[in-house]
Amino acid sequence: MNIGLYNLENKYKNLALEKIRKYHTDNGDTVTDYYPMMHDKYDKIYCSSIFKFTDKSEVTKDMICGGTGFDLTTKLPDEIEEIKPRLNFGFTQRGCIRNCSFCVVPQKEGKSYAVGDVYDLWDGKSKEVELIDNNPQSLEDHFYDKICKQLRDKNIKVFFHGLDLRLTYNNRRMVEELKSIRHYQYKFAWDLDDNSMIKKLEWLKHKIGRCLIYVIVGIIGWEKEMKKFEILKKIGHDPYCMRFETAIGKHYVQMARWVNQPAQFKKKTFQEFTEVS
Numbered sequence: 106m107n108i109g110l111y112n113l114e115n116k117y118k119n120l121a122l123e124k125i126r127k128y129h130t131d132n133g134d135t136v137t138d139y140y141p142m143m144h145d146k147y148d149k150i151y152c153s154s155i156f157k158f159t160d161k162s163e164v165t166k167d168m169i170c171g172g173t174g175f176d177l178t179t180k181l182p183d184e185i186e187e188i189k190p191r192l193n194f195g196f197t198q199r200g201c202i203r204n205c206s207f208c209v210v211p212q213k214e215g216k217s218y219a220v221g222d223v224y225d226l227w228d229g230k231s232k233e234v235e236l237i238d239n240n241p242q243s244l245e246d247h248f249y250d251k252i253c254k255q256l257r258d259k260n261i262k263v264f265f266h267g268l269d270l271r272l273t274y275n276n277r278r279m280v281e282e283l284k285s286i287r288h289y290q291y292k293f294a295w296d297l298d299d300n301s302m303i304k305k306l307e308w309l310k311h312k313i314g315r316c317l318i319y320v321i322v323g324i325i326g327w328e329k330e331m332k333k334f335e336i337l338k339k340i341g342h343d344p345y346c347m348r349f350e351t352a353i354g355k356h357y358v359q360m361a362r363w364v365n366q367p368a369q370f371k372k373k374t375f376q377e378f379t380e381v382s
Contacts (some may be wrong), residue, residue, distance in 0.1 A: 323352025
């Protein structure tokens with residue numbers, strides 16, 4: 106068979122499509138990334154989307170579609186889901202212990218549970234791996250005894266998509282584990298309208314150093330969100346502005362452009378940035 110894989114957000118890696126790729130390749134099929142001009146030549150076209158807002162005007166009825174951008178209930182067949190492509194990125198844990206109003210993970214996957222370890226993702230050669238776990242620290246024993254131990258044992262550098270500051274704060278062992286492994290800049294989130302987070306972020310800077318802090322905007326109001334960026338600049342963390350679907354309008358676009366250009370953010374106020382942009 107001739108199989109086409111259509112990733113609607115092709116700047117992001119798509120683990121589901123990579124599992125499908127390996128499944129069909131191992132079964133002797135020809136698998137290529139989808140090319141619209143070749144549409145009629147494919148026997149099957151798998152289409153995946155992560156985000157609801159992604160343009161789906163080019164999706165056709167004969168495509169097999171899945172992902173949170175389409176439907177939270179769609180799942181891969183067991184024989185495909187169980188495949189481990191070992192491409193140095195993927196999940197060791199699914200679900201989350203949190204229940205954030207803007208996040209679909211609890212609804213889609215439920216509470217945290219382990220699905221593998223670093224060795225299930227690692228090709229045995231690479232010097233680094235990317236873990237896309239939703240909340241890797243939420244299963245402490247798994248995090249300590251599997252993830253951190255395996256990363257240390259093989260001296261692998263890790264890229265975490267995000268860590269949980271509430272599970273890190275005042276947790277001596279967690280800090281020791283995080284400092285014991287090779288890593289790219291650690292990433293945390295300041296999503297809650299919670300003043301106690303300021304103290305935690307100051308503690309984080311002292312104990313671990315400069316981190317990247319995701320700030321979702323369009324939830325608690327412009328002034329409070331802008332204040333977060335000012336606080337993060339003062340503490341010495343690197344913020345990253347994530348626009349929620351309600352963060353519309355030119356002022357939010359300018360906010361994201363300002364914050365997400367570190368050189369501009371560090372040197373200029375928001376007013377100074379908007380005057381020349």
